[in-house]
Structures are given as C-alpha cells and as structure tokens.
Amino acid sequence: DARVTQTPRxxxxxxxxxxxxxxxxxxxxxxxxxxxxxxMQGLELLAYFRNRAPLDDSGMPxxxxxxxxxxxxxxxxxxxxxxxxxxxxxxxxxxxxxxxxYFGPGTRLTVT
Amino acid sequence: xxxxxxxxxxxxxxGQEVNITCSHNNIATNDYITWYQxxxxxxxxxIIQGYKTKVxxxxxxxxxxxxxxxxxxxxxxxxxxxxxxxxxxxxRGSTLGRLYFGRGTQLTVWP
Numbered sequence: 688d689a690r691v692t693q694t695p696r697x698x699x700x701x702x703x704x705x706x707x708x709x710x711x712x713x714x715x716x717x718x719x720x721x722x723x724x725x726x727m728q729g730l731e732l733l734a735y736f737r738n739r740a741p742l743d744d745s746g747m748p749x750x751x752x753x754x755x756x757x758x759x760x761x762x763x764x765x766x767x768x769x770x771x772x773x774x775x776x777x778x779x780x781x782x783x784x785x786x787x788x789y790f791g792p793g794t795r796l797t798v799t
Numbered sequence: 800x801x802x803x804x805x806x807x808x809x810x811x812x813x814g815q816e817v818n819i820t821c822s823h824n825n826i827a828t829n830d831y832i833t834w835y836q837x838x839x840x841x842x843x844x845x846i847i848q849g850y851k852t853k854v855x856x857x858x859x860x861x862x863x864x865x866x867x868x869x870x871x872x873x874x875x876x877x878x879x880x881x882x883x884x885x886x887x888x889x890x891r892g893s894t895l896g897r898l899y900f901g902r903g904t905q906l907t908v909w910p
Contacts, residue, residue: 730843730886730900778842790842
C-alpha cells in the first residue's frame with residue numbers, strides 16, 4: 688500500500704532556528720504539494736511542483752520559506768528563521784495528472 | 800480562484816443519511832468538484848469527484864445540479880467512524896490550478 692511519508696512527525700524548535708521538513712511522494716507521482724494547517728486559517732496551499740519544477744508558490748512567505756525537490760523521491764520545505772506564528776501542521780501530498788491528492792501524515796511544528 | 804461555502808458543522812446519528820451542501824457560485828466551465836475527508840491527526844483523503852449530474856462510489860454520492868453552482872455530498876447510513884471534517888473543493892485538477900480547501904464541515908455522528 689503506497690503512501691506519502693513525512694519526516695519528522697513532530698518538531699519543537701526555538702524561534703530563529705532553521706527547520707527542514709521532508710516528504711517522500713508516492714513512487715511514480717509527478718505532482719507534489721505542501722500545505723499548512725492551523726486552527727485559525729484551516730488548510731492552506733503553500734506550494735506545488737510538477738515533474739520537480741515549481742508551478743506555484745504564491746501561498747508561501749518567500750522571505751523565510753523555501754521549497755525544493757532535489758530529486759523525484761524527495762521534497763523539502765525549509766523555514767529560516769522560524770517564528771512562533773509558523774507553528775502548524777505541515778502536510779505533503781502527491782498525485783498524478785488527475786485530481787486525487789494523497790496526503791502524508793503531516794509534520795507538527797511548534798516554534799517557541 | 801473559485802471558493803466554496805459550506806456549513807461549519809453538522810450533527811447526525813448512526814444509521815442516518817447525511818447530506819452536506821456546498822455552494823460554489825463562481826465555478827468555471829472547466830472546474831471539477833471534489834470532496835475530501837479528514838480525520839483528526841491525519842491528512843485529508845479523497846472521497847469523490849464529479850463534473851455534473853450524479854456520481855456514486857462505494858463511499859458516497861455526489862449530486863450536482865445543472866447550473867453547477869452547488870453540490871451535495873451524500874453519505875448513506877453514517878457510522879461513528881464517519882465523524883470527520885469534509886472539504887468541498889472546486890478546481891481544474893491537481894496539476895492545473897490551485898485548490899482551495901477552506902474550513903470544511905465538521906460532521907459529528909452520535910450513537
């Protein structure tokens with residue numbers, strides 16, 4: 688049963704530190720998404736890639752966030768420097784050229 | 800970017816049919832309607848997708864009127880395990896445009 692995996696599952700860090708979240712999409716999927724979920728804002732799309740190329744990152748604060756796909760099996764989301772308002776659950780999802788997105792279990796980030 | 804409006808919460812009892820309606824007045828000609836389900840501490844999960852009329856799968860049915868300005872997700876004979884947040888999305892597919900999840904509808908099923 689193919690699944691999207693995310694690491695770490697939980698991260699607690701201090702303000703100002705760099706945070707890196709990793710995602711392994713389902714093998715063969717050509718589209719990868721990064722979402723952020725908070726109680727206040729709900730589920731927000733941060734960025735997405737197709738065939739490893741960034742298609743849209745307009746939902747991402749550019750000054751501190753960056754998303755990359757070093758290869759087809761790894762997507763990363765970095766926050767530098769982190770701030771308390773970045774505390775959220777970050778989800779990665781992958782899909783094919785259709786419309787169904789498969790979500791990972793998420794990374795719960797707490798910035799103190 | 801077509802946004803959606805759906806009830807914040809709904810309550811039901813086990814064994815009942817639940818209908819969750821979503822409004823999407825600005826839906827574009829090429830847009831599809833997709834519903835996702837999210838349990839606590841998990842990522843959303845695809846339920847069903849449609850373009851017009853009716854779509855049915857093993858989990859739910861999706862009813863879309865001719866004007867496509869709204870849609871209704873129907874869950875037959877719900878159980879406690881159907882307690883979750885349900886999201887209605889409108890868009891042109893995961894690879895072509897941004898999908899807006901919104902706040903979803905919290906469905907609580909009681910015994």
